[in-house]
Amino acid sequence: MTSERPLEAITAELGALADRPSTALSLALIGQPGSRYQIPTPAGVIDLDAFDRNVARMAARAKAAGLVLRPHAKSHKCAALARRQIAAGAVGVCCAKLAEAEALSAAGIRGILITSSLAGQPSAARAARLAGIDPDFAITVDHPDGATEIGEAAQAAGVTVRVVLDVDLGMGRTGVASVDQGVAVGAAIIAQPSLKLLGIQGYGGHWQHMAGANERTAAVADGIGKLTEVAAALRAQGHVFSLITGGGTGTFSADAAQGILNEIQAGSYAFMDREYREALGDDDDGAFETSLMVQARVISANAERWVTVDAGLKAFATDGPEPEPLGEAWAGSKYRFFGDEHGMVTRPRHRAVARGERVEFTAPHCDPTIDRYDLLHLVRGDVLVDLVRVEGRGASQ
Amino acid sequence: MTSERPLEAITAELGALADRPSTALSLALIGQPGSRYQIPTPAGVIDLDAFDRNVARMAARAKAAGLVLRPHAKSHKCAALARRQIAAGAVGVCCAKLAEAEALSAAGIRGILITSSLAGQPSAARAARLAGIDPDFAITVDHPDGATEIGEAAQAAGVTVRVVLDVDLGMGRTGVASVDQGVAVGAAIIAQPSLKLLGIQGYGGHWQHMAGANERTAAVADGIGKLTEVAAALRAQGHVFSLITGGGTGTFSADAAQGILNEIQAGSYAFMDREYREALGDDDDGAFETSLMVQARVISANAERWVTVDAGLKAFATDGPEPEPLGEAWAGSKYRFFGDEHGMVTRPRHRAVARGERVEFTAPHCDPTIDRYDLLHLVRGDVLVDLVRVEGRGASQ
Numbered sequence: 152m153t154s155e156r157p158l159e160a161i162t163a164e165l166g167a168l169a170d171r172p173s174t175a176l177s178l179a180l181i182g183q184p185g186s187r188y189q190i191p192t193p194a195g196v197i198d199l200d201a202f203d204r205n206v207a208r209m210a211a212r213a214k215a216a217g218l219v220l221r222p223h224a225k226s227h228k229c230a231a232l233a234r235r236q237i238a239a240g241a242v243g244v245c246c247a248k249l250a251e252a253e254a255l256s257a258a259g260i261r262g263i264l265i266t267s268s269l270a271g272q273p274s275a276a277r278a279a280r281l282a283g284i285d286p287d288f289a290i291t292v293d294h295p296d297g298a299t300e301i302g303e304a305a306q307a308a309g310v311t312v313r314v315v316l317d318v319d320l321g322m323g324r325t326g327v328a329s330v331d332q333g334v335a336v337g338a339a340i341i342a343q344p345s346l347k348l349l350g351i352q353g354y355g356g357h358w359q360h361m362a363g364a365n366e367r368t369a370a371v372a373d374g375i376g377k378l379t380e381v382a383a384a385l386r387a388q389g390h391v392f393s394l395i396t397g398g399g400t401g402t403f404s405a406d407a408a409q410g411i412l413n414e415i416q417a418g419s420y421a422f423m424d425r426e427y428r429e430a431l432g433d434d435d436d437g438a439f440e441t442s443l444m445v446q447a448r449v450i451s452a453n454a455e456r457w458v459t460v461d462a463g464l465k466a467f468a469t470d471g472p473e474p475e476p477l478g479e480a481w482a483g484s485k486y487r488f489f490g491d492e493h494g495m496v497t498r499p500r501h502r503a504v505a506r507g508e509r510v511e512f513t514a515p516h517c518d519p520t521i522d523r524y525d526l527l528h529l530v531r532g533d534v535l536v537d538l539v540r541v542e543g544r545g546a547s548q
Numbered sequence: 549m550t551s552e553r554p555l556e557a558i559t560a561e562l563g564a565l566a567d568r569p570s571t572a573l574s575l576a577l578i579g580q581p582g583s584r585y586q587i588p589t590p591a592g593v594i595d596l597d598a599f600d601r602n603v604a605r606m607a608a609r610a611k612a613a614g615l616v617l618r619p620h621a622k623s624h625k626c627a628a629l630a631r632r633q634i635a636a637g638a639v640g641v642c643c644a645k646l647a648e649a650e651a652l653s654a655a656g657i658r659g660i661l662i663t664s665s666l667a668g669q670p671s672a673a674r675a676a677r678l679a680g681i682d683p684d685f686a687i688t689v690d691h692p693d694g695a696t697e698i699g700e701a702a703q704a705a706g707v708t709v710r711v712v713l714d715v716d717l718g719m720g721r722t723g724v725a726s727v728d729q730g731v732a733v734g735a736a737i738i739a740q741p742s743l744k745l746l747g748i749q750g751y752g753g754h755w756q757h758m759a760g761a762n763e764r765t766a767a768v769a770d771g772i773g774k775l776t777e778v779a780a781a782l783r784a785q786g787h788v789f790s791l792i793t794g795g796g797t798g799t800f801s802a803d804a805a806q807g808i809l810n811e812i813q814a815g816s817y818a819f820m821d822r823e824y825r826e827a828l829g830d831d832d833d834g835a836f837e838t839s840l841m842v843q844a845r846v847i848s849a850n851a852e853r854w855v856t857v858d859a860g861l862k863a864f865a866t867d868g869p870e871p872e873p874l875g876e877a878w879a880g881s882k883y884r885f886f887g888d889e890h891g892m893v894t895r896p897r898h899r900a901v902a903r904g905e906r907v908e909f910t911a912p913h914c915d916p917t918i919d920r921y922d923l924l925h926l927v928r929g930d931v932l933v934d935l936v937r938v939e940g941r942g943a944s945q
Contacts, residue, residue, distance in 0.1 A: 166564060167563060171651075172647070172674050189670075191647070191670070191945035192945060225888060225889070247888065247889045248858075249570075250568065250570050253568065253569055254568075267858075268847050270846065270858075270903055273573055273586075273588070280569070293848055294848070294903055296904075297903070319850065323850075323851040323856075323892075324886050324887065325847070325848040325856055327850060328851060332850060356887055448667055448668070450664065450665050450666065450722070451723070452691070453691065453716065453722075453723065453725040453729060457720065459720075459721050459722055461645075461667075461944070464915075464916045465915075465916050465942075466944060468861065468866075469865075469867045469916075488867065491916055492644045492645055492664060492944060493664070493721055493722070506667055506691055506693060507693075518862075518888045519861045519862050519866075522862050522888075522920075523919075525942045545922045545941075546570075547590055547858070547859075547862055547920075548588035548589060548591065
């Protein structure tokens, strides 16, 4: 029997989830030959060998480029996977949301940077509490009022909160929109004795899925200079900081070439979903393996031209390309959404399909796909070797 | 202080969820004036008055038409909301998936019909276990092998499982595709001493969102006769049964007019999402109120033409129309997805928007939207009156 850790440890981590009949079935399968294809479906499946190779490859790329790696946990939201990244050299993880950070912090992850700004006193108080637990905790701010809220919460909690000033690189999603706004936020930070300016952040989400390494390099070269400008303006005001953080899976090469960032937040490389696979092609940035799959089962095979599987709108992210059936057995088959719970898969031409048959799909967009699952099935080859909680799933508040 | 039930009861039901800092904040707000607009966001919000009126209206419509109502719980996946429907006259609820049924059964809901077929011995054994707990449990079958699997599981468990033969009305998703297939499944059911044929099911999912009552009526008239044919063929083989179940929110009037179904599975009427609202317009079938909202907050307001809210791809279903901001304050504003965690909302022309401001949106498609949330915030007016678990959220296995 091959498993990653004792069954008792797995069951303890799963908590109330272990009481679900479907989880009990998965637990009983751990370590059995062929168990990968006996789990209750639909299921999120991680090929652990491919995942670990992706993690090692990105760690090596970052090291070679002299960059610190703080992978974005919004891709997996899972403490067990974060621990593997940290063991391979990452300094911690990024989180998109406060509740996601709280969930991973409660599971023991340290070195958390929340990459999105907060609004409101209750949220600021929660951030201060995280800073009290995690000495390497930090959070972005993009408005003077945000700095004031967190500063006052930090003072009330008797902690220092490290903040990172978020700079908009052209998306207009979060971040200061101008150098002047940056200086104003800097002044608001200085005014709070319980805040420490750790550095600045810029994330070009709109650059990540551009097709073509040259196109991405040009876009990054065009936009990332904003970080240098804001850094210079802040330093001219007397701020002292070293961290310049940002970047993603698609722009790693371009970011490294620009030499402005010293910390990289890439996350999707760990899974290499269909969206990134299609955008990055054979570029260096795309040299990662598909490690995340969704496994489904044929539950009805009465129609002539297709079969129905038990994975639909609730099993996959629906904002990107459609899921793609994997493997020779399903060569040429196409998936279409068929309601909340079901998918249509066209019958392969070369063989008949049996009711109950398994099929694995690529994840269309990894982050919201994993967010559909309370737990992930970790496999090596055809053996289920571990079950892990997705602690941050649904924790968007 | 106005709350639906004692705080201790709410906390006990929430279990480990009550330990989340965001949940603790919500619990502390229950019953306070204005608390609706202080909850951690993004949040699923149910206007309980509107929900109850919807439930009463559908109960009255079913009663007037002489139809039994077994609302589909895949719309809400929530025992507390199912209990309100049952208290208003529903005979139980439908579930789409086995794990969803297990979750609601564990929360005390009885009279569950699983409307989707299963495949495999482990799933059949789980269905037999549910039948042992719930005397009114039933499950659909659409293949002789499915009948055999459940029959053998029922015999092994020493229970009788009531089955409903699923008939494809033209979607090709599940169900027998022909009268001959129906007769074959009927024979397989008869061959299992631990199965009882309770009735037949036909669901025209493809008819539900057709615009225009006349169009829906014509489509139903054209397709639903298949149920009569299959029923006649089964009765000619000696089967005795009375239940003919199916239908949805969009086809209620058409189903009632045809007089073939005697049980209705509609679910979405309880919320009236944007997708149904647009399809049903002023038809009788659309005479329900919007009771499900997603509440978000402005977390960044640095851009000139829009603001950024904390609800994105993970907060809304993305398979239907886009979320729509509600209320006079946001009149004319449009929402666009802005990544996993964020949305862009165009600034209203008539006023400035403050960082931290609240905005509520219609749910684009209710079922997968609610599936994003572990709990729902029940409100009356501007007061948060209850927090309930979505027990079946993520329970698709």
